[in-house]
Amino acid sequence: MAERGILAVVSGFAGSGKGTIMQELLSRYDNYALSISATTRAPRAGEEHGRHYFFVSTEEFERMIREDALLEHARYVSNYYGTPKAYVEEKLSEGKDVILEIEAQGALLVREKYPDAVLLFVMPPDVNELYHRLKTRGTETEEVIRKRMARAAEEAELIVKYDYLVINDDLDECVARVRTILQASHERTGRQAERLNTIKEQFKLFLKEEK
Amino acid sequence: MAERGILAVVSGFAGSGKGTIMQELLSRYDNYALSISATTRAPRAGEEHGRHYFFVSTEEFERMIREDALLEHARYVSNYYGTPKAYVEEKLSEGKDVILEIEAQGALLVREKYPDAVLLFVMPPDVNELYHRLKTRGTETEEVIRKRMARAAEEAELIVKYDYLVINDDLDECVARVRTILQASHERTGRQAERLNTIKEQFKLFLKEEK
Numbered sequence: 001m002a003e004r005g006i007l008a009v010v011s012g013f014a015g016s017g018k019g020t021i022m023q024e025l026l027s028r029y030d031n032y033a034l035s036i037s038a039t040t041r042a043p044r045a046g047e048e049h050g051r052h053y054f055f056v057s058t059e060e061f062e063r064m065i066r067e068d069a070l071l072e073h074a075r076y077v078s079n080y081y082g083t084p085k086a087y088v089e090e091k092l093s094e095g096k097d098v099i100l101e102i103e104a105q106g107a108l109l110v111r112e113k114y115p116d117a118v119l120l121f122v123m124p125p126d127v128n129e130l131y132h133r134l135k136t137r138g139t140e141t142e143e144v145i146r147k148r149m150a151r152a153a154e155e156a157e158l159i160v161k162y163d164y165l166v167i168n169d170d171l172d173e174c175v176a177r178v179r180t181i182l183q184a185s186h187e188r189t190g191r192q193a194e195r196l197n198t199i200k201e202q203f204k205l206f207l208k209e210e211k
Numbered sequence: 212m213a214e215r216g217i218l219a220v221v222s223g224f225a226g227s228g229k230g231t232i233m234q235e236l237l238s239r240y241d242n243y244a245l246s247i248s249a250t251t252r253a254p255r256a257g258e259e260h261g262r263h264y265f266f267v268s269t270e271e272f273e274r275m276i277r278e279d280a281l282l283e284h285a286r287y288v289s290n291y292y293g294t295p296k297a298y299v300e301e302k303l304s305e306g307k308d309v310i311l312e313i314e315a316q317g318a319l320l321v322r323e324k325y326p327d328a329v330l331l332f333v334m335p336p337d338v339n340e341l342y343h344r345l346k347t348r349g350t351e352t353e354e355v356i357r358k359r360m361a362r363a364a365e366e367a368e369l370i371v372k373y374d375y376l377v378i379n380d381d382l383d384e385c386v387a388r389v390r391t392i393l394q395a396s397h398e399r400t401g402r403q404a405e406r407l408n409t410i411k412e413q414f415k416l417f418l419k420e421e422k
Contacts, residue, residue, distance in 0.1 A: 121400070127413035153414035159407055164398045177398055184395035187375045187388055189332070196370060202338035203364035 002095025005031075006185045007088065007114050009100045009107045010178075012122035013152040015133040017168045021122060022099055024175045032182075033091040035100045038064065041079040054084060072102065072109035083110070097182050104158040111161075118185045120178065121162040125169045213306025216242075217396045218299065218325050220311045220318045221389075223333035224363040226344040228379045232333060233310055235386045243393075244302040246311045249275065252290040265295060283313065283320035294321070308393050315369040322372075329396045331389065332373040336380045 012018035026032050038054040040061050049055050056064075061080045064070050073082030083100055091098045100110060104121075111117050124130045130152060134145045159165060164181050168174045189196075223229035237243050249265040251272050260266050267275075272291045275281050284293030294311055302309045311321060315332075322328050335341045341363060345356045370376060375392050379385045400407070 123410070127410060127417050131417065149414070150418060153411075153418060156407075156411055156414055159410075160400060162400050164395070165400045165403050165406070166398055177394075180391050181395045181398060183388075184375070184392045187377055187392060189371060189373050189376045192376050195376070196367070199334070199338060199370075200364075200367055203360070203367055206338050206342065207361060207364060 002093070003186070004191075005033075005092045005095050006097040006182055006191075007092060007100070007110070007117040008097055008182055008185070009102060009110050009117055009119045010122060011102065011104050011107050011120070011155075011162070012168075013124075013130055013155060014148045015130050015137070015152075016122045016124055017133070017171070017174070018101060018122040020171065021168065021174055021178060022101055024171065025099070025178060028175070029179070031095070031097055033094075033096040033098050035083055035088050035091075035098055037081055037102075038070070038084050039079060039081045041081075071100070071113060072106040074106060104155050104161075108158070108161060116188070116190055118164070118181065119162040120164045120166055120181060121159045122166050122168050122174070122178075123159075125167055213304070214397070215402075216244075216303045216306050217308040217393055217402075218303060218311070218321070218328040219308055219393055219396070220313060220321050220328055220330045221333060222313065222315050222318050222331070222366075222373070223379075224335075224341055224366060225359045226341050226348070226363075227333045227335060228344070228382070228385075229312060229333040231382065232379065232385055232389060233312055235382065236310070236389060239386070240390070242306070242308055244305075244307040244309050246294055246299050246302075246309055248292055248313075249281070249295050250290060250292045252292075282311070282324060283317040285314075285317060315366050315372075319369070319372060327399070327401055329375070329392065330373040331375045331377055331392060332370045333377050333379050333385070333389075334370075336378055 010018055010022060022034060026034055036050065036054055038056050038061060040056060040058045043049070043053070043055050047053060058080065061082065064082065064084065065073060069085050071083040071085050071088060073080060083102065083106070088098050102110070107119055111119060124133060131145070131149060134140065134148055166174060166177050166181070221229055221233060233245060237245055247261065247265055249267050249272060251267060251269045254260065254264070254266050258264060269291065272293065275293065275295065276284060280296055282294040282296050282299060284291060294313065294317070299309050299311070313321070318330055322330060335344060342356070342360060345351065345359055377385060377388050377392070
């Protein structure tokens with residue numbers, strides 16, 4: 001049986017580059033799986049069911065809530081978004097490290113259910129750089145960018161609750177840092193309760209035989 | 212100014228191979244420093260002052276205790292052993308990761324003074340392997356080996372207080388795992404309070420200007 005994977009939650013400001021980092025991680029290594037969210041909103045052009053999202057009806061989503069089938073969920077405007085538990089559990093037991101790319105409120109909910117989850121926050125080296133990145137995307141109006149900056153300022157208050165703060169100054173270095181953090185997380189004592197019990201039993205047996 | 216180093220505390224049963232792992236780490240990379248203990252016991256053949264230990268008088272050692280110049284200390288039989296703070300602080304501010312190779316009681320005392328310290332426990336894959344390693348050293352009587360095993364069984368109760376449990380099955384892999392853990396520790400949010408404050412200040416300024 002494969003060693004159970006790590007549950008890693010990755011958050012970051014819009015414009016932090018976290019999406020690109022996760023894509024790189026998934027394309028370079030085969031021990032990671034990206035969790036796919038469920039949503040009640042309609043698919044946009046090019047979005048595929050089971051790849052970008054699980055697109056479900058409101059009835060279906062509310063049934064998942066009732067049956068505790070979601071790791072976390074939230075409602076934005078009139079749509080639900082959430083993380084289906086089954087997919088995450090399946091990948092974890094296959095030994096994959098599962099990455100959840102969700103925002104801070106959801107991240108903290110996940111930690112309540114999975115105390116061993118590793119929480120990473122990704123951000124650019126400074127605030128001006130963040131503004132610059134949003135600006136050069138060229139897809140949003142100045143007003144939308146200002147709203148995103150105000151939201152980022154709010155999110156910044158929650159970073160202290162994350163285990164790791166990863167600065168995205170250089171893509172390759174950042175991917176390497178995230179990988180290092182996930183690798184180290186496998187050795188945490190909290191994940192090795194079973195092994196510890198085995199060791200204690202072995203000592204008991206050994207010392208008994210010795211008498 | 213160099214980023215402050217990590218304080219890493221490494222413990223392990225006698226026979227765990229932790230000494231060899233630390234030597235390898237120090238010889239392969241130049242960003243580590245090994246803390247040198249102070250002791251009141253007499254030097255053994257081949258031991259050098261300032262390399263293996265700082266050999267000091269009992270008066271000197273007790274003065275260090277009074278002046279809070281030790282990170283931790285303990286008395287075994289009639290001798291004192293302790294970790295001088297000045298050397299550790301000097302290396303940390305040079306940006307070196309400082310490794311303290313001490314036993315569990317001392318490790319937990321260090322954590323009280325340095326909450327950001329990273330605690331690693333190294334052990335062989337299982338208890339029989341531990342016995343086997345002590346046995347094949349050939350330097351100790353069966354009685355001494357049995358005492359060490361009994362002591363190891365006691366220490367095993369404290370492993371749960373460590374951050375990481377590293378299995379020493381293969382030297383190279385184990386060195387790599389320890390290095391990964393130390394590298395990841397640099398990104399911990401708890402170490403980046405200053406950066407977080409800067410970011411929050413930058414957001415405040417930015418949002419003020421935007422109004």
